[in-house]
Each structure stands twice: as structure tokens, then as C-alpha cells.
Amino acid sequence: MARTVFEREDVVPLLAEVFRALGYEGASLSALTARTGLSKGSLYNFFPGGKAEMAAAVLAHVDGWFEREIFTPLAQDEPRAAIAHMWAASDAYFRSGRRVCLVGAFALEETRDRFALAIQGYFRRWIETLASALTRAGSDPGQAAALAEYAVGGIQGALVLARALNDETAFGRTLARLEQEMAASLPPARTP
Amino acid sequence: MARTVFEREDVVPLLAEVFRALGYEGASLSALTARTGLSKGSLYNFFPGGKAEMAAAVLAHVDGWFEREIFTPLAQDEPRAAIAHMWAASDAYFRSGRRVCLVGAFALEETRDRFALAIQGYFRRWIETLASALTRAGSDPGQAAALAEYAVGGIQGALVLARALNDETAFGRTLARLEQEMAASLPPARTP
DNA sequence: GTCTATAGAGTGATAGAC
DNA sequence: GTCTATCACTCTATAGAC
Numbered sequence: 001m002a003r004t005v006f007e008r009e010d011v012v013p014l015l016a017e018v019f020r021a022l023g024y025e026g027a028s029l030s031a032l033t034a035r036t037g038l039s040k041g042s043l044y045n046f047f048p049g050g051k052a053e054m055a056a057a058v059l060a061h062v063d064g065w066f067e068r069e070i071f072t073p074l075a076q077d078e079p080r081a082a083i084a085h086m087w088a089a090s091d092a093y094f095r096s097g098r099r100v101c102l103v104g105a106f107a108l109e110e111t112r113d114r115f116a117l118a119i120q121g122y123f124r125r126w127i128e129t130l131a132s133a134l135t136r137a138g139s140d141p142g143q144a145a146a147l148a149e150y151a152v153g154g155i156q157g158a159l160v161l162a163r164a165l166n167d168e169t170a171f172g173r174t175l176a177r178l179e180q181e182m183a184a185s186l187p188p189a190r191t192p
Numbered sequence: 193m194a195r196t197v198f199e200r201e202d203v204v205p206l207l208a209e210v211f212r213a214l215g216y217e218g219a220s221l222s223a224l225t226a227r228t229g230l231s232k233g234s235l236y237n238f239f240p241g242g243k244a245e246m247a248a249a250v251l252a253h254v255d256g257w258f259e260r261e262i263f264t265p266l267a268q269d270e271p272r273a274a275i276a277h278m279w280a281a282s283d284a285y286f287r288s289g290r291r292v293c294l295v296g297a298f299a300l301e302e303t304r305d306r307f308a309l310a311i312q313g314y315f316r317r318w319i320e321t322l323a324s325a326l327t328r329a330g331s332d333p334g335q336a337a338a339l340a341e342y343a344v345g346g347i348q349g350a351l352v353l354a355r356a357l358n359d360e361t362a363f364g365r366t367l368a369r370l371e372q373e374m375a376a377s378l379p380p381a382r383t384p
Numbered sequence: 385g386t387c388t389a390t391a392g393a394g395t396g397a398t399a400g401a402c
Numbered sequence: 403g404t405c406t407a408t409c410a411c412t413c414t415a416t417a418g419a420c
Contacts, residue, residue, distance in 0.1 A: 022302045025217035029410055039391045040411080046389090050411065100300055107356035108297045110218045116358065123356045146365065149353070153366050156356075157349025161341070164299035164315045164348075166308065173338065174345050181373075221400055232400090232403090242401060 008046045008057075011038065016058045020102045024055055024111045052114065055106075059118040062102050065093075066122065074129035079137040080189060086130065087179045090155060097162030097171025104156045126152050138187040147185055154178045200238045200249075203230065208250045212294045216247055216303045244306065247298075251310040254294055257285075258314065266321035271329040272381055278322065279371045282347060289354030289363025296348045318344050330379040339377055346370045 014036040019027045029051065033040055047053040069089050073082040094101065103122045106115055127148045134144035158174035206228040211219045221243065225232055239245040261281050265274040286293065295314045298307055319340045326336035350366035 023215070023217060023300070025215065026302045028408080030408075033392095039389095041390050041392070041413090044411075104352045104356065105300045107352055108215070108292055108300060110214045112355065119356050120358060123353060146369070149362060150366055150369055153349035153353035153362070154346055155349065156352040157345035157347065160296045160299055160348040160352065161315060161345035163304065164296065164311050166312060170341060170345070174342055177338070177342055220398085222398080232402090236402065240402090 011036065011043070011046055012057050012061045014038075015054050016061060016102065019055055019058050020100055020105070023105055024051075024109055027051070027055075055111075055115065056118070059103065059106070059115055059122075063118065063122050063125075066126065069093075071125050071129040074133040079133035080186070082133050083130070083137070083182065087175060091172065091175055094155075094159060094171065097159060097168040100163060101156060101159050104159065123152060134182070134186070137189075139185065143185070147182060151178050151182060203228065203235075203238055204249050204253045206230075207246050208253060208294065211247055211250050212292055212297070215297055216243075216301055219243070219247075247303075247307065248310065251295065251298070251307055251314075255310065255314050255317075258318065261285075263317050263321040266325040271325035272378070274325050275322070275329070275374065279367060283364065283367055286347075286351060286363065289351060289360040292355060293348060293351050296351065315344060326374070326378070329381075331377060335377070339374060343370050343374060 015032060018032050018035045022028075022031060029040060029043075032038075032043065032051075032054070036043075043054065044050065047057065049056075070086050073085055076082075077085075093099070103119055106112060107119050107123075112119060127145070130148035130151065131141070131145040134148060135141045139147070154174060155178070158171045161174070162168050162171040207224060210224050210227045214220075214223055221232060221235070224230075224235060224243075224246070228235075235246065236242065239249065241248075262278050265277055268274075269277075285291070295311055298304060299311050304311060319337070322340035322343065323333070323337040326340060327333045331339070346366060347370070350363045353366070354360050354363040
């Protein structure tokens, strides 16, 4: 019998796209098997905890990507470069609004409570590392925290709007405006 | 035996709270009967089209509320007063972030496509009437349209964030910032 | 033989339609 | 309440690596 052998880490990104497209409730096991091409046996082999474990793994995978690509740079790198990279990487990750934020979508669902810690951690970390970069770039810490929260919320809103209007260009317009507002709030960069 | 007689318009607000709390997928018929206190028979009597017709009625009801309370004033009343009223009414309607936007939640679900016209109409109308008020208040029309889109998206993002962080105060902070940014963009009010 | 990964029929529970 | 379809999930059978 022909078999394609997967590893757990190969499966998670496939599951992620299904959960992203359908939400937690909407991602039925039959949708998960159909869209990943994996049988229920395979899925339950990798995720004995069933659908909830699959979703938890997907959330952890998304969080890991953001931690690596966005949060750690914001926390450690040269702040203005890290912030510029955040805008570019967010636009790329969300495919200019064609892709939804899985964490934000879970936050609006009833199942939010089940994944509350992961959801909260993701947004808290984004806001906290962005505020850190803003502060290092010369912002007042209180204003940096407020602006970071505002910007992270703004990205989520842009995703809702782009999907609601079925108009991807709305996402880019909001991102550009947020980026410009953030740049204007910072003191002029020191030229070394 | 005592009977409570409902009319269709009495039922819609009850259904609305269930769909708002659980989303379209999450709102099972048993949840709808349990939380409204109505039997499946009653619901199918009022809504022969089943769950989809219930959700459509709820969307129309929400849209009607916003049209009456927010969109028409934005389109017709003294613009600065109408905008100030929009901020206050939005904060009250969304219960300072404790309540989710049903239309925004539907937009993120797979079922978006089924209700695409209603979802698009709601957001389009909000943006269009807000832009009209801003223009009448002295804004450049192009800037007014961009700012209106930005603000309506910002409200949606604030709702996602408040729910994700489980922190209602985040909603008020974002709303206040958006309101202030909007006020700052307008020319000084003429004193008649 | 053991072990892990796979496929998919079969389970009871519950969904939405009527 | 009754219907069928589908839900999340379990389990058996089997494939190949060792």
C-alpha cells in the first residue's frame, strides 16, 4: 500500500490554513481530513487530544512564527529597523488582507475561553515588544504602550474590514496610515 | 396552561444575542432554543428558512439599529454633533467592548460569503455616512473617506483586542484615541 | 516478531430540517 | 417529536521499518 509519511511539524501548517479559513467551530474533522489529505487515523495519531490539540498546536505554531520573525526583533534589534520590518512582515504574512489572523478569529469565537491564555499571550507579547521598540527609539514609555496597543488593534481591524468589504486594498491603506502615524510620533532619528 | 405569545420582531433581539455570543457556526439550534426559551417549532414557524433565515433577520435588525441611530444622523444632522454621537453610541452599543460586533464576527467566519451583501452594506454605509459628515464638517473629501475607513476599521480592531486581552478598558482607550485623531483632522468649528 | 503510521469503517451523540 | 446527515472520535486492519 502506498503511503506518504508525514511528520507532525509538516501537518501543523496544513491544519493552520483550515482553521484560519473556517474558524475553530467551522473546521470539522471531515474538512480537516479533506483539505489536508490526511486520514483521521493520521491526525489522531499525531494529535491524540483531537481537534482541541490540533488547534492548540496551530496556535503555538503561529505564535512561534511571530515570536521569531517579529517579536524578538522588536525586543532586541535596532528599534526603527525592527518596526519597519514589522509592518512589512505583517503585510506579507496576512497576504495584504487576503489572509485572516487566526488568533484574532479565535478571539471572537465562543471557544476563545478554551484558548484564552494563548490568545492573550500572543497579543500581549506583540504590544509589549512593540512598546519596547518605540521606547528604545525615543518615545515616552507611557505613550509607547498606548500607541503599541492602538496599532496592534488597528491591524486586526484592518483584517476584519478587508474581509468584510471583500477589498484587500483596504488593508494596505490602514497599515500605511498606522505606520505613518507611528513614524510621526517618534523623535527624529539620530544619525551616528 | 399559560403561554407566552411572541411575535417575530420580539424574537429577533433574543436570537441576536445568541449569534453574537456564539457566531453563526457556534449558534446551534439547541443553543438558540435554550437561550431564547423558544421551541424549535416556534423558531421554524417564524423562520421557515431555518438558521440561515434567523441569521439574516438578525443582521437586518442590527443594520436597522445602526441606520437609525448612527448612519442617518451622520448623513443628515449637524456633522460634528452626529460624529460625537457616533462615538458615544458605539461605546454604549458595544458595551465598552464587552459585546462583540455581530457583523464583524460574521465577516471572519466561513459563512461570510452567504451574508456577503449584508456585511458589505453595513460597513460601506458606515464609512460612507461618516465620510459625508467629515466632509460637511470641512474635511477634504478624499481625506474624509480615508479617515472614515480607518476609524471604522479601528473600532472593529478595538473589539477584537478587548476580547482577546479580556480587557474591556482597551476598547475605550482606542475609541478615545480615534475620536481625538478625528477631531484634530477637522478645521476649527465655525461659531455661528 | 515489535513498533509506528496509515486508512477508513464504525461508534454514539447531536446537528439542522421539517 | 422525528427524520437523516454529520459531528468528534474510536478502533481494527494493515503497511513498512526495524
